[in-house]
Amino acid sequence: MGESVDIIDLTEDSEDEIEIIEQEKEDDIIECDSEDEERSIFLNCQQDKRMEMQQNTKTIDYDEWGDYQKIYAEIKKRIEDDPILKQHFNFTVLEKADDRVCQMQGIRLHQAVQLFIKKHETPDEVSVPKDVFMLKKAFKDLRNRARYTPPDRRNRIMKNLTLDPQNPLPLYCDMLTLDPKEVQISETTIFDYIDKNKITTDVDIVYEKLVKSEEILIRCDCKKIEGKFVNCFDNPNCPCFNMNQRFQEIQKISAYRQENEKTQFKTFSKILMRDVDHYFDTIGFCCSSNCECEGCCDNNVMYTIEQKINRFEIYRHDEKGFCLRTRNYIPYGSPIFEFVGEFVDFESVSDRESEDYAFCCLDSDETVLRNFFEKLEFLSSKTRQRFNKFFDKQWFVDPKFQGNEARFVSHGCQPNLGMCRIFQGGIGPQHLKCIMISLEDIFPGTQLTFDYGENYVTDQLKDNCLCLTPACTKNTFYKELTKASFEDMFHFFSLRYYYLARDYKSFVVNGRNLKNFEKVLSLYMSAPDHPALVEQRRKNRQSTSTCQ
Numbered sequence: 068m069g070e071s072v073d074i075i076d077l078t079e080d081s082e083d084e085i086e087i088i089e090q091e092k093e094d095d096i097i098e099c100d101s102e103d104e105e106r107s108i109f110l111n112c113q114q115d116k117r118m119e120m121q122q123n124t125k126t127i128d129y130d131e132w133g134d135y136q137k138i139y140a141e142i143k144k145r146i147e148d149d150p151i152l153k154q155h156f157n158f159t160v161l162e163k164a165d166d167r168v169c170q171m172q173g174i175r176l177h178q179a180v181q182l183f184i185k186k187h188e189t190p191d192e193v194s195v196p197k198d199v200f201m202l203k204k205a206f207k208d209l210r211n212r213a214r215y216t217p218p219d220r221r222n223r224i225m226k227n228l229t230l231d232p233q234n235p236l237p238l239y240c241d242m243l244t245l246d247p248k249e250v251q252i253s254e255t256t257i258f259d260y261i262d263k264n265k266i267t268t269d270v271d272i273v274y275e276k277l278v279k280s281e282e283i284l285i286r287c288d289c290k291k292i293e294g295k296f297v298n299c300f301d302n303p304n305c306p307c308f309n310m311n312q313r314f315q316e317i318q319k320i321s322a323y324r325q326e327n328e329k330t331q332f333k334t335f336s337k338i339l340m341r342d343v344d345h346y347f348d349t350i351g352f353c354c355s356s357n358c359e360c361e362g363c364c365d366n367n368v369m370y371t372i373e374q375k376i377n378r379f380e381i382y383r384h385d386e387k388g389f390c391l392r393t394r395n396y397i398p399y400g401s402p403i404f405e406f407v408g409e410f411v412d413f414e415s416v417s418d419r420e421s422e423d424y425a426f427c428c429l430d431s432d433e434t435v436l437r438n439f440f441e442k443l444e445f446l447s448s449k450t451r452q453r454f455n456k457f458f459d460k461q462w463f464v465d466p467k468f469q470g471n472e473a474r475f476v477s478h479g480c481q482p483n484l485g486m487c488r489i490f491q492g493g494i495g496p497q498h499l500k501c502i503m504i505s506l507e508d509i510f511p512g513t514q515l516t517f518d519y520g521e522n523y524v525t526d527q528l529k530d531n532c533l534c535l536t537p538a539c540t541k542n543t544f545y546k547e548l549t550k551a552s553f554e555d556m557f558h559f560f561s562l563r564y565y566y567l568a569r570d571y572k573s574f575v576v577n578g579r580n581l582k583n584f585e586k587v588l589s590l591y592m593s594a595p596d597h598p599a600l601v602e603q604r605r606k607n608r609q610s611t612s613t614c615q
């Protein structure tokens with residue numbers, strides 16, 4: 068029914084639009100020469116950038132642990148110097164992992180393992196639940212892989228790719244050679260750093276009209292008080308908060324989580340993704356610099372991203388190409404960065420061959436969101452109709468040529484990052500932000516990974532995934548893991564947290580002597596005394612005695 072209304076309702080204005088598109092197509096043909104010219108200018112610029120990067124490449128002495136401590140101190144100071152962050156932002160490591168996070172990762176791993184079993188073995192062969200100690204070897208190996216430890220001498224291609232001293236982003240190559248002249252500057256590293264999506268309005272006429280419409284702007288007039296946080300969240304008079312609430316209504320309830328709570332988007336509150344398949348209905352709305360509160364309020368989930376609290380590094384050490392790792396501790400549920408690029412349609416993605424980089428931010432079969440816009444009573448019928456047409460296409464954020472650090476996040480079968488969508492300042496395409504959230508506590512040195520999608524490993528990576536995460540079938544211990552029960556998986560993640568948190572506290576926060584680091588690691592391994600394990604042992608003893 069919705070579709071037939073769409074066809075009948077084609078207004079005069081839409082016909083004008085079609086005419087303009089036809090005219091533009093003709094213009095395109097005439098302007099072919101200038102396009103060639105543009106392309107050649109672009110290629111020359113790329114070449115210049117590559118030369119500049121090559122010339123800037125230096126071999127430097129590198130002190131990983133010293134760097135951690137320096138960065139930790141800098142971030143701590145930044146938080147203490149900012150009255151808002153100081154009051155509201157919690158940077159401390161928890162004594163114990165949050166059970167919900169371990170459960171969620173346990174579910175992920177268990178699902179992946181079940182999939183593996185389905186593909187490769189008969190259930191009878193693998194259904195025996197085994198004690199978590201069975202996994203000790205696997206655990207030790209996986210844990211040591213969690214953090215990348217670079218060599219003492221590294222080739223640094225760029226000291227700061229962003230050119231913004233508030234947001235330093237170095238680029239290293241730790242492959243084979245230590246001769247800076249021989250470092251390969253791959254094409255993929257030559258891009259323009261931008262920290263907001265680039266909106267090119269001549270892509271599509273409906274989209275252009277939406278972008279320029281005043282009806283789609285949303286801002287609040289909640290008054291700002293210097294040095295204080297404005298309470299927009301839970302304020303029924305704040306239009307931004309109201310919009311945030313409306314988006315929450317379209318979230319599905321998790322099939323796995325008992326609490327059944329929805330994901331809330333409140334500044335400094337943890338963003339808890341509900342289950343594995345959450346991307347399409349986890350959308351929020353937040354205040355912006357255009358509001359009277361200037362976005363300095365508790366309804367701005369972008370706040371920590373805007374404050375650029377976290378530090379990252381781009382590095383290369385294997386065939387995956389360049390990857391991204393965090394230089395500081397990131398608590399679970401934190402908004403980390405926006406996935407930034409050019410906002411384009413599917414045709415542009417295939418024209419530019421950006422399939423490996425572009426992320427679909429609005430899908431053409433998103434009925435939930437389409438219906439949501441259809442019901443927005445403050446929009447005129449023409450604007451609603453435009454939204455409807457806009458949703459006929461698939462839209463992407465393409466960071467291949469212009470983007471930020473998020474373009475270096477690799478695929479992970481057991482990712483530590485998730486993605487959700489936020490509208491800020493309005494509900495138009497230019498207001499849409501794809502933000503990446505930490506799915507677990509991430510310790511310094513850890514590579515950041517995101518699940519690229521169901522068929523990515525088989526179709527694009529041709530089963531050659533190099534993520535090394537627990538749920539990856541390429542993992543040597545994957546088969547071993549198939550013998551574990553869900554409880555084991557859960558304990559596996561709480562134990563992993565326990566060790567990583569202890570290392571972090573000892574060596575980064577307290578700055579202890581690092582020479583004996585490996586020794587200490589093996590000591591921890593041989594003396595597991597985590598409460599989860601004690602509990603597991605107790606249960607095992609109990610079940611054995613009940614059987615007798």
Ligand SMILES: C[S@@+](CC[C@H](N)C(=O)[O-])C[C@H]1O[C@@H](n2cnc3c(N)ncnc32)[C@H](O)[C@@H]1O
Pocket residue numbers: 255256386387388389390423424474475476477478479528531532533534
């Ligand atoms: C979005 S890019 C990531 C950045 C890229 N590594 C670079 O150097 O620009 C995606 C590409 O990275 C590589 N990649 C990402 N994750 C991978 C994985 N788990 N295993 C193997 N290759 C991976 C693949 O070549 C993929 O096409």
